[in-house]
Amino acid sequence: MLDTRYDFKAIESRLTSEWEKAGCFDAVLDGRKPFAIMMPPPNVTGTLHLGHALDNTLPDILIRRARMQGLAALYQPGTDHASIAVHVVLERQWAKEGKNRFDYGREKFLEKAWEWKDYSAGIITTQLRRLGISCDWKHERFTMDPAYAAAVNEAFVTLHQKGLIYRGQRLVNWDPKMQTAVSDLEVKHKEVNGHLWHVRYKFADGFKYKGEDGIEIATTRPETILADAAIAINPKDKRAKDLVGKMVVVPVCNRQIPIIADEMADPEFGSGMVKVTPAHDFNDFAFYQRHKDEADIPLINLLTPDAHLNENAPAGYVGLERFAARKKMVAELEELGQLIKAEPHVHNVGHAERDDIILEPYLTWQWYVKTGPLAEKCLKAADNGDIEFINDRDEKIYRHWLENIQDWCISRQLWWGHRIPAWYRGNEVYVGTAAPQGEGWKQDEDILDTWFSSGLWPFATQGWPQGGERLQTFYPNSAITPGRDILFFWVIRMMMMGLELTGKAPFKTIYTHGLINDEHGQKMSKSKGNVLDPIGLMDEFGTDALRLTMATIASSEDMRFSTGKVEQSRNFCTKLWNAARYLALQDVRWLPEDEAKFDVQTIKHPINRWLVGRLAEMATSVDKHLDAYAFNQAAQEVYHFTWGTWCDWYLELTKPLLRDTDAAVVAETKNVLGWAFEKILRILHPFTPFITEELWQGHTVAEKNNYLMLQRWPVAANWPVDKAARVTIDRLVALTGAVRQARMMHKLSFKIPLNIFRKGEGALPAEWQEISAYLKPLAGVGEFAQRNNPPAAGEATLVVEGDEFILPLTGLIDLAAERERLQKELNNQQAELSKIDNLLGNAGFVAKAPPAVLEQNRDRQNVLRDSTNKIEALLKGPYAV
């Protein structure tokens, strides 16, 4: 016998390994139609967090359903080498001993990194298994597998040949701690409280303008003065005609630089003139590009890779750290009397996403992807409908970003990753998948941005560039379902790479979900201490509870997550478990052979017909919502059906049905119980795979190696939806509710049986007679009959759907309370009636509303008129004061 609680622990671990051993997760290549989704490969830097749980539960729901629908379902697993993230992790470990990667050297570092990868990838994949993610583990990939690395080289070489990858000397966002370039996307701008220092630059050669011997220039980074190359003034500035071409002296280092006319200077801001430091500011570098041919503008790099001042700085500054240099510079300017003022100033400063350090614009040679032509293809794919966005907003963001895209810096001065397949000898550059022939070639020291390789994930995991059956079958993928935060990083990069290298959009449907916050909408972070651990939640509430919660909250907006929500899902699992216990106690099973012997079309009893109809509606609705990636609504449908319809009503109704004297009714009810429960388990399975598998095996007395997860997804199209049965059960529900309410209001224990009389001539009409037997267990009704004499003193009257029902409760109820109850009921119904009266009194409505709506309102109006008239009469008659 099943326990009253679902003990998930043993079941989960047993099923996880059984499923995998039995090959249930394998993508079957036998000519079936494919359905493929790529797992966003988790970084090999950590452990499962709630984001992963969401990220993997949602596609797994789709994959499990697709598999049950008989498709070749592939959820492609794997891990990402996560270059900079691994560097950060390792260096953080070594920081305790005061070491960094340069103390180890490249070779030793890579050894350590591989050790770390082996350790970390194992953790995360074990945790994903625990989540019940049904991916094809036999084809797990890592972005630095030899075959994958070959694909990365192939991609690089191909794009280079097409002129879409080039090498250039430019300013990049430089991380002085990791000592590497990062891409624009990895820059996070943060507001920082700084200063705006106003500095006096004197004219050269004793020149004076309107009596002044110099000009005022404002800067937030005074140390960069040492690399100043020009002063810009807006050509529209009145002073421009007198000042352009004049020279000023850079303070402290005493070089002479020209004043040049350029739009970049905003006449309204500060003094209207701005210093130009082309090697340390993006704007200024652009200025340099515009004017380098017409004027002598030096490109002075002031910094070492770790942001100390280099030999281009004056003697006293060489070797100083950048902020120390800033301090010294301010002090010296003040000493020289050239610091006019320093005012507090809040400005946006670029920080590195990974290690949060302030980035420096830095002049280096890097490899770039020319994104313009690729972006164009991405936009065209959206125009053509080759891809489809579930959220319109994503498409807007996608387009906007692509329309304003910059070239992508793909080289990193790091060690863990794909080494750039370029070799140098003197001024020669060779790009190829293998080292060039001949002596003296030296390979580029740099590696590729991690997202360059992740961008190949949909096809490089399937055998590209060689090809083969998997690539043929699963590429392009069906959908991609990542977090909104990696739309640019990953989704668009896959689009670019896929379109350019394979000629096809890598997936058809793009669904992105929001990010998980804590219950107050705060981002979860270790420093805030509000991080919830999915492993702990699975330990406490079970994997199914966590998964169901993920489905329930899934949204394209950011989500608020709380333990309470998981608890609610756990309660659902317990409820389901107990529903199964009830069936087992009634000795209801559903053996495989029963399916063939049973035909839903032949079900006769209204209660059973009603249940099948409701089940059909639910199943149809779940499909509709899952097709639209509305996980939350699909989960809600099946949740409410199972709890509200199945448990609260149907199971209660089967109690009298199973005691029916007609053996055929009992047999039919057992069949419907067995059949329908088995279908509910199937529909619930993608959401809560473990409990449904366990219950299914018991319910169907499944043979070894037969699994729910391999059964067919229910198709409800031919299940009968009986409207008459629906009306019957609605009638039963309404009267049951009214009787229960009367019991509560008059404080009548459920143990006291109540007789009930419908007011009317003759015998109880058939439609009420029909439900008579079920009122007793549901509402505690004894005799249910008809009578024509009005309520006597001490009797209560219920008005349900326009009919009066008298409860002879003499001595049990208080007249005043009954009057109050009726009055309240009257008020409610009158309020509703007056709304409908207004609606139907509106000529426009009657003329233009659709007939169905009109009819519905007229019917409702009739019922309400009947009811209100009867209640009014009761209040004036039998219940009058």
Place this chain on the structure above:
RNA sequence: GGGCGCUUAGCUCAGCGGUAGAGCACUACCUUCACACGGUAGGGGUCACAGGUUCGAAUCCUGUAGCGCCCACCA
């Protein structure tokens, strides 16, 4: 500065043109033979505000206010 979104019951959120919904929390009653991780009943909302379109608007349009996210080089 540009773009995008959100504002519905105390809380978290569905609903997105045809009588305001769920879960949690709250109140009362109930350990009735599937389930107290439960059952039954109940209280609670002029769907941010102002206009407009419509026979009809929480739902579509415009504007206002508050909140949030993304992008962006203002010295």
